[in-house]
Amino acid sequence: MKHDLAAMNSLDIYLSNLTNEEYDKIKHKIGTRKSKSMPLLSWDIYRDGYHKRMTEAKKKIELEKVLSFAKQFNWQNDLEIAFAENDYEALIITDINQKIIWVNDGFTSMTGYSKSFALNKTPRFLQGEKTSLRTKAKIKSKIELNKPFKEVIVNHRKDKSIYKCEVKIIPLYHKETTHFIALEKQVV
DSSP states (O other), X not given: XXXXXXXXXXXXXXXXXXXXXXXXHHGGGSOOOOXXXXXXXXXXXXXXXXXXXXXXHHHHHHHHHHHHHHHHHTOOSOHHHHHHHOOOSEEEEEETXXXXXXXXXXXXXXXXXXXXXXXXSOGGGGOOXXXXXXXXXXXXXXXXXXXXXXXXXXXXXXXXXXXXXXXXXXXXXXXXXXEEEEXXXXXX
């Protein structure tokens, strides 16, 4: 059975690389199998590896973008460590008044809002009737302390559905705080 599975996977890979004309020339030589079809395991392994590489590449590009902001604003934070130590889906950079100056693609995937819609707004537009007033007050007081913190808040997507969002907020500074970065991920 192992040999048959390996042969099927090799044949699948070979056939997937043929043009339509090449396939038409040899299809009469390929018999139909009477046995039960098996999953194409090699593609599953490839797809998983591809997804991981794409995620790593996106995160590298996002880090480079954030580092370009760091250079522009002379932030003294070690953002490479912050990225290495924190898992996230969405990134938001705000100015000192919490107006959004940049979001990543993960923000759009998580919230349904476009990047252009988010710019110059505060993240409060994600809050709604299911957002706890107590949690909002805690976040506000922690921001005023100018220290990194983590909190979970209920936010609302563009389609009005709700999600729990773990937010890690880090003040970005050059002598004093000038911006904030939020590393966000959806939690259950």
